[in-house]
Amino acid sequence: MDHPFLSTPKLGFGLMRLPKLADGAIDIEQTKEMVDLFLDAGLTYFDTAFVYDGGQSEIAAGKALVARHPRESFTLATKLNVRVSADQSSAEQQLLTSLERTGAGYFDYYLLHAISSGNLPKYDEYRIWDYAARMKEKGLVKHWGFSFHDSPELLDRLLTNHPDAEFVQLQINYADWESDSVASRRNLEVARAHGKPVVVMEPVRGGALANPPQRVRDILAAADPAASPASWAIRFVASQPGIMTVLSGMSNLDQMKDNISYMRNFRPFSAEESAVMENARRALLDVPSIPCTGCSYCTEGCPMQIHIPDIFSARNRDIIFGQTEFAKRRYQQITADSSGADQCIQCGQCEAACPQKLPIIDLLRQAAEAFA
Template sequence: MMAPNEKAAKNQFYTSLERTGAGYFDYYLLHALMDNNYTKYDKFHIWDFVKEQKEKGLIKHYGFSFHGSPKLLEKLLTDHPDVEFVQLQINYADWENPEVASRANYEIARRHGKSIVVMEPVKGGTLANPPAAVKKLFDDYDPNMSYASWAIRFAASLDGIMTVLSGMSSLEQMEDNLSYMKDFKPLNDEEQKIIQQAQRIMGNSSTIPCTACRYCTKGCPKNIPIPEIFSAANKEIGNGQRDEALSDYKKAVESVGKASDCINCKQCERACPQHIKITDHLKKCAEMLEK
């Protein structure tokens, strides 16, 4: 969360240092820069602050995670050439998506010679369960390759990647991940073409591009489980799985707010790094899943 003032912002660094007991940070990340918050990093003198910590040896390398426009990334990397790495949202489905701009941001970071940490390679789990037409494409090539493996290998195959944060949440996912990342082979030409076909299909998909980061839910006055509702809706929109969508929706809203409880305060939209029109989607979800 963005600190309210300079002192609180700087204290976040000292708190992390104390809580981890690490003594210093190998890689220190300024969190979630985007078009509506980047000026605070200047106002709170955070760029000078991380540089000072580096000079003191408390930070070895610093960078920032980014959720903004290519124009802003160009500006930040021009204004702060000492930044050593950038954490970007990169996945094959959002490669050309203008809201996420995976490709444009990746190319800008590389042009500035920065290493890249990839976040959201599986798009919050969405690409582990892609639309049926994409599943068929992947299965026809090799039914033993998991859908998540296509997404993670796509990101890891790009030049200049420092690491891919795959966001595993179970032992099964860890085992799957190790099976293709331990002795990593980049996508071959045929596999790249299959990904391009998948991108074309996903470009036509009207699923809600939620990555389940949960930034939106913290301040919702109606306690609406936004990512779970969108995940349920996507089962119907992307895969035509109506029964599953209805059952997931019922479970998601059992003891909290429903999609139709939204009072349109838009707190969630201000927090969403994917710039999703959450309130519009919630209206559609209510129509789709509450009738």
């Protein structure tokens, strides 16, 4: 596949997990250092969203990136999310708010955010597809596309119905490569069949593949003791044909230095490296875990304000790594000032919002039992 977007540097800076200060605010000074390091390495793609950190991510992009670097030296993507808008006009207002927060003047890439069968009717009802195209005509958006969490069949239908969408953003990683729920490989193939470049999200599955189970680490380390597990995960997806860039949600300078070390002069996988990755992928399938990416889409509508992804993260420390006492302590910290897993009233709002289609109610019941 030949497409001008495919000349984009293969590492993108995802601004959804920026470093935080003790009071929970984004650490702007460290973010500035990360932005500078990223640009110095010849990398250019930044990705935020209207809903990230309640708008703080876009504001941080404005302060750390837009206000300090020539506008043409980087590309900035953001996203419109109908989930937080009660009507069409407030959904459309999101773009203007995003422009105000960032001061960017225009967005290089604008996305309809996290489309799934659950929220698609709202994107259709609000005619956001037409809105994105109109904003492109006005020059507020250079290119538009959508991020997607659903089946290859739905992706095929959307790209058929909206051929002017210029790219798609998909969850692709080696853990989800053949999964039924995420279907990384099959969704990528659908995008390629429609000639759409793909921006990759969750290449290390919310950080989990940076610390995979020991048996996976052993396979990777035997092949290259110097390469981090995260480097294997990111290079795996960047090596696939049709990839525009791979977003890494870097949270500190060390992660950025590690990412840049192997992505600055990106080298696709050799045949031998692909074989190693396939062994690691199969080994990972044998380890049970909760495949939660930490996206937090489930928490906003929870009437009990249960910290679902944090609870699953603690549970995975136990399930994957056998760190039972650590996991229990972590659970106690998480639930010290909020509802516990046992306070779920089974309303189902979280399950409807979860892009991974996790059986959250049942998983919370299991967590409540394990951490009792």
